[in-house]
Amino acid sequence: MPFQLSPGVAVVEKDFSSIVPAVSTSAGAYAGVFSWGPVLDPVAVTSENVLVQRFGKPTDAKAHFQSFFTAANFLAYTNNLLLVRADTGGNLNAVATQSGSVTGYTALVGGDTYASPPAVTISAPDITGGIQAEAHSVLSGGIVTSIVIDEPGSGYTSVPTMTIAVGPGVDATVTAVVTVGGVKINNTDAYTTSYINGGGAYGGWAAKYPGALGNSIKISICDSASWNPTHTGGGFVIGTTYTILTLGSTDFTDIGAMEGIVGETFVATGVGTGTGTASTVWDYKAQFDFAPNTSTTAAKTANGADDEVHVIVIDSLGLWTGTAGTVLEKYTGLSKANDNRKSDGSNNYYRDVLNAQSKYVWWMDHPTDGANWGSETNTAFDTLVVAETSSLSGGMDDLVATDGDLMTAFSIFANDMLYDISLVPAGPASSVVANHIINNVTATRKDCVAFVSPQNISSGEVIIGAGSDAVDAVVAYRNLLPASTEEGSYGVLDSGYKYQYDRYNDKYRWIPLNGDIAGLCARTDHTDDPWYSPGGYNRGQIKNIVKLAVNPGQTERDTLYKSGVNPVVNFPGQGTVLFGDKTLQAKPSAFDRINVRRLFIVLEKAIATAAKYQLFEFNDSFTRAQFKNLVEPFLRDVQGRRGVTDFRVKCDEVNNTGEVIDSNQFVADIYIKPNRSINFITLSFVAARSAVSFEEIGA
Numbered sequence: 001m002p003f004q005l006s007p008g009v010a011v012v013e014k015d016f017s018s019i020v021p022a023v024s025t026s027a028g029a030y031a032g033v034f035s036w037g038p039v040l041d042p043v044a045v046t047s048e049n050v051l052v053q054r055f056g057k058p059t060d061a062k063a064h065f066q067s068f069f070t071a072a073n074f075l076a077y078t079n080n081l082l083l084v085r086a087d088t089g090g091n092l093n094a095v096a097t098q099s100g101s102v103t104g105y106t107a108l109v110g111g112d113t114y115a116s117p118p119a120v121t122i123s124a125p126d127i128t129g130g131i132q133a134e135a136h137s138v139l140s141g142g143i144v145t146s147i148v149i150d151e152p153g154s155g156y157t158s159v160p161t162m163t164i165a166v167g168p169g170v171d172a173t174v175t176a177v178v179t180v181g182g183v184k185i186n187n188t189d190a191y192t193t194s195y196i197n198g199g200g201a202y203g204g205w206a207a208k209y210p211g212a213l214g215n216s217i218k219i220s221i222c223d224s225a226s227w228n229p230t231h232t233g234g235g236f237v238i239g240t241t242y243t244i245l246t247l248g249s250t251d252f253t254d255i256g257a258m259e260g261i262v263g264e265t266f267v268a269t270g271v272g273t274g275t276g277t278a279s280t281v282w283d284y285k286a287q288f289d290f291a292p293n294t295s296t297t298a299a300k301t302a303n304g305a306d307d308e309v310h311v312i313v314i315d316s317l318g319l320w321t322g323t324a325g326t327v328l329e330k331y332t333g334l335s336k337a338n339d340n341r342k343s344d345g346s347n348n349y350y351r352d353v354l355n356a357q358s359k360y361v362w363w364m365d366h367p368t369d370g371a372n373w374g375s376e377t378n379t380a381f382d383t384l385v386v387a388e389t390s391s392l393s394g395g396m397d398d399l400v401a402t403d404g405d406l407m408t409a410f411s412i413f414a415n416d417m418l419y420d421i422s423l424v425p426a427g428p429a430s431s432v433v434a435n436h437i438i439n440n441v442t443a444t445r446k447d448c449v450a451f452v453s454p455q456n457i458s459s460g461e462v463i464i465g466a467g468s469d470a471v472d473a474v475v476a477y478r479n480l481l482p483a484s485t486e487e488g489s490y491g492v493l494d495s496g497y498k499y500q501y502d503r504y505n506d507k508y509r510w511i512p513l514n515g516d517i518a519g520l521c522a523r524t525d526h527t528d529d530p531w532y533s534p535g536g537y538n539r540g541q542i543k544n545i546v547k548l549a550v551n552p553g554q555t556e557r558d559t560l561y562k563s564g565v566n567p568v569v570n571f572p573g574q575g576t577v578l579f580g581d582k583t584l585q586a587k588p589s590a591f592d593r594i595n596v597r598r599l600f601i602v603l604e605k606a607i608a609t610a611a612k613y614q615l616f617e618f619n620d621s622f623t624r625a626q627f628k629n630l631v632e633p634f635l636r637d638v639q640g641r642r643g644v645t646d647f648r649v650k651c652d653e654v655n656n657t658g659e660v661i662d663s664n665q666f667v668a669d670i671y672i673k674p675n676r677s678i679n680f681i682t683l684s685f686v687a688a689r690s691a692v693s694f695e696e697i698g699a
Contacts, residue, residue, distance in 0.1 A: 020610040020634035025530045025602055026522040028074050029421040029448070030515075031084040031409030032067025033401045035059060035211045039087045039186035040409060042419065046079045048072045055085060056213055057504045061399035063428065065502060070427040070515035073500075076543050077519030078526070082421060086409035090398030092182040094214030096203025096364065096390035182394030186210065191355075191362055199364030205390050206362045214395035216319035217328075217360050221350075221367070222282050223309045223336070225383030227291040240386050241267050241281045282387045284312045288332060295335050295348070301378035307336045309350050313360050316391055329358055336370065337377040349374075361392075407436045416445045422601070423518040424450045430460060431480035438482055438491040438584070447605050449521075449583075449597060450491045453512035454478065454565070462497045462510045464549045471556045475563050481584055483564070488585035489597050492517060494578070495560055495567045497549040498542065510549060513568055516542050520578055521598065531599035531643040533581040533677035535566065540578035542568060548576065564592075581677055596674045599643055603672065607631055611668070619661045624651045627668060635670075646673040 029042075036056035037043065045051050051071055058068035074081055183202050185191050187209075199206060204221075207214025243265045265281060288310050298304030311331040318324035334350035342348045347356075351363040351374065366373040367388045372381060406429065413419050426437050434452045442450040454477035456463055463473045474495055482488045494513045502509045520534040520542075527539065534540055548570055552560060557567045557579065566580030585592040591600070610630055617623045628649050635647045651668040660667055688697055 018610065018613060018630055020606050020630060023602065023605045023609060024080075024420050025422050025598070026078055026080055026525040027421045028078070028081040028423045028425065028518055028522065029084075029413045029419065030071050030074065030081060030425050030427060031086055031406060031412070032070060032427050033061070033063040033088060033399050034067060034085045035064060035397055035399065036209050036213050037085045038188065038209060039085050039091065040412065041187040041189070042082045042084050042412060045071065045075065045081045045083045048075050051075065051083070052504075055083065056211070058502060059397075059399065060505065060507075061397075063401050064399040065505075065509050066428040066511055069500065069502070069509060069511040070425055073511065073515035073544065074423075074425055074519045074522070077516070078522035080522070082413070082419060084409045084412055086401050086405045087186060088398040088401050088405050090396060091184070091210030092394060092396040093185045093210050093362075094207040094212075094217060094392035094395030095182040095199075096205045096219075096392055097201065182206065182210075182214070182392075182396065184210065185362060195362065195364060196355075198366075199362075202364050203390060204363070204365050204367060204388065205392060206364050207392055207395055208358065208360050208362055210395065212395045212397045213319055214360075214392050216315055216317035217392045218314040218316035218389065219311065219361055219392070220282070220284055220314070220387055220389040221309050221311045221384075222284070222292060222387035223381075223383050224291060224293050224306045226385065226387040227282065227285070229386060241265060241283070243281055244277075283389070284310075284314075284327075284387075287312055287327060287330060292333065295333065295337075295340060295377075296343070297340050297348075298335070298337060298377045298379075303378045303380050304337070305380045306383050307340065307377065307379070307381050309334050309336060311350060311354065313358065328360055331357075335377075336373040336375075336381045337379065338374050339376050403430055403432045406433045410437050410441055414441050414444055416447060422448045422598075423521055424448055425514040425518040426450060426452045426512075427514065428455065428512050429453075430455065431457060431477055434481055434491075439487050442490040443482075443487040446490070447601050448490070449594070449601070451514035451518040451521075452481065452491060452493050453514045454493065454496055455512075462549050464497075464510075466551065466553075467556070468559075470550045471552065471559050474550065474560060474565055478563050478565050478584075483584060483586035485585060485587050485589070485591070488564075488587075489583045489591040491584040492582070492594055493565050493584055495548075495550050495552060495565055498544075498568075498576075499546040499549070500544045501546065508546060513542070517566070517568075517578060519543075521594070529641055529643060530602050531595050531638075531675065533593070533595045535578045535581040535594075535677075537574065537577055542576040542578065545570075545576050590674050590676070593677060595677050599638075599674050600672070602643075603635075603638070603670075606634065607670065610634075614666060619656055619664075619666050621653070623666075624656060624668075627651050627666075631668070631670065635672075642675055644672050644674055647671060 034055040037054050043054055045054060051068070055068070055071075058065040071081060071083055183195075183199065183206055185195060185206060195206070205217075205219050207217055292308035292310050294305050295308050298307045311329075311334060312327060313329040315321045315326040315328050316324060318326070320326070320328060331350070331353060333348075334353050335348045336350060338349050338351075340348040347353065354361060354363050367384060369384045369388075370382050372379055375381070410424075410426075410433070413421055413424065424437060424442055426434055429437070429452060434450070437450045437452075442448050454463060454474045455461065456473055457477050457480065463470055463477075465473075478493055481491060481493065492514075494517050497510045497512050498516070499508055500511055501507075517534070520540060521530070524530070524532050524534045524539050532539065548568060550556075551570050552567045557569065560567050561580055561582065564582050564584050564586060566578060566582055568576060569579045570576045581594045583592055583594055583597055590596045611627070614623060614627055628651050631649050635644065635649070638644055639647065648671040649668065650671070655667045655669055656665075686697065688694065
């Protein structure tokens with residue numbers, strides 16, 4: 001109570017309503033190879049549709065489709081996945097202007113008959129920033145029949161090797177032009193660090209994320225002058241579409257094919273020499289209801305004029321929507337002024353609006369005709385001669401991840417302060433990556449479990465087959481994973497891969513099962529509780545499966561289970577089932593079972609969260625009793641839901657001695673008897689004579 005110096009009433013509240021909170025047990029976390037989306041920046045994904053929207057559809061690249069379907073398979077059982085796109089080094093963002101090209105020369109000596117095409121390395125300076133793997137050849141003295149580009153290693157710091165095939169017995173000189181690719185902008189942090197104030201040599205725009213999908217993006221921007229500009233004379237812009245208004249001379253042969261008829265539309269191919277008046281036709285004029293002009297905010301200032309722009313983003317190649325020319329985004333009445341606001345007070349500066357709202361592009365620079373764009377509202381802004389339209393190019397995919405790439409991506413989840421996760425499918429992972437996930441992520445955090453599928457330890461390929469050979473290959477992979485008491489209980493290994501249909505490419509694919517096994521645990525949380533086993537006929541049914549790479553029989557299952565591998569088995573007429581619930585812990589104990597490990601994760605996570613509120617309180621009998629009264633009802637509830645058979649909470653002066661109190665510590669010992677799942681059933685059938693009572697034979 002507060003001290004009072006004179007009579008009065010003091011009202012004081014004390015809160016003794018604290019409880020042990022519910023904690024997340026079904027949140028997944030995964031890192032893999034994708035063709036779009038932010039790199040090394042976790043994104044919450046709630047369904048397969050959202051997965052496609054944020055990270056693109058799967059391609060034929062093995063690491064890509066296996067990553068995609070691992071995530072999609074997990075989401076088939078639940079709706080909470082934190083996903084990271086790995087940085088595979090060679091990914092590049094498409095840009096409005098590529099940074100140049102380099103040329104190499106190779107002479108092929110004639111007189112020899114090339115039984116096979118010679119491998120030729122084009123000599124050219126090292127290129128930093130990436131290489132767009134495309135080339136054009138100019139030939140003298142022979143016939144080039146093919147050019148095959150072998151991309152250099154991760155980082156693209158040297159030119160590719162080109163294999164050039166020529167006709168037999170000829171001299172040939174090949175000029176190979178290698179186009180320098182786009183720019184590397186992994187995520188929002190990378191953009192704001194290096195490009196928020198302009199991208200220099202890359203033109204006005206860059207694709208939002210690395211990948212070849214960015215090459216299908218076209219962006220056009222129009223202001224008051226370029227909405228309906230009129231040009232007189234021969235000073236037409238090459239490549240721009242015009243409609244003839246008047247014609248004073250017919251000498252327009254250098255501008256394009258035209259008959260001199262007023263109203264005809266043509267595309268300028270040269271500057272021309274005749275005289276006449278023409279109006280530019282903006283391809284996207286019909287998409288907007290009004291012409292950009294001067295915004296209301298700018299009109300109120302002394303010199304504000306011509307600040308409005310319209311911006312449109314187009315799927316030029318149809319890679320996004322399946323139909324070339326589809327409108328992806330439209331922005332109406334944005335402003336060139338850096339301080340412009342809408343009537344609701346929100347930012348209307350075109351750079352900031354595009355950066356914040358567009359799913360496809362980053363702003364990189366103002367147009368060449370817009371020298372004073374980005375000034376304050378009280379400016380008479382420069383206008384465009386014609387609408388500026390940019391088709392982005394130079395975007396590159398690198399859909400092969402090294403072990404280091406994947407380890408870096410998964411390491412993001414090691415931070416338990418930032419990411420609340422419980423289930424970590426490994427996807428297609430070597431034993432090196434799997435060990436890293438278990439040892440440095442799940443076992444370090446101690447609040448989540450890794451799920452791994454075996455692969456051939458020599459080739460990294462899917463283990464396919466039956467009998468001892470396939471089982472030996474699975475066990476060989478398992479023997480490279482941790483088995484200690486601490487780390488092993490935070491890892492789960494299944495028996496391999498499944499064959500499933502890829503509806504995006506109309507193909508069948510081999511996909512690791514660990515996304516499904518993690519998904520079964522998430523679904524078990526919803527249907528029962530985390531401390532129930534995810535295996536068996538009741539909760540272990542695998543979805544979206546055609547067949548198994550390894551379908552072990554009883555003998556093979558005995559070998560696998562003894563090694564800590566959980567068999568996934570197809571039972572005719574009963575479906576494909578997870579037929580085990582072991583962790584990788586080799587030492588026999590309660591923690592060699594998935595349900596017990598997950599039970600303790602729930603208990604430890606929930607009680608630790610509640611215990612934080614005892615910090616900086618006094619370590620006396622009142623605080624200790626308060627803690628026991630907090631924890632015991634929670635454990636009784638878990639007991640009532642069949643998680644534990646018995647428990648005891650010890651928190652008194654016995655384990656909180658004077659030395660403990662004087663060292664500013666608080667100790668509580670919580671004893672748990674976990675419930676166990678049934679793994680072995682024995683049914684004994686005893687035949688008895690009619691005259692024998694059951695009691696006589698011990699029934």
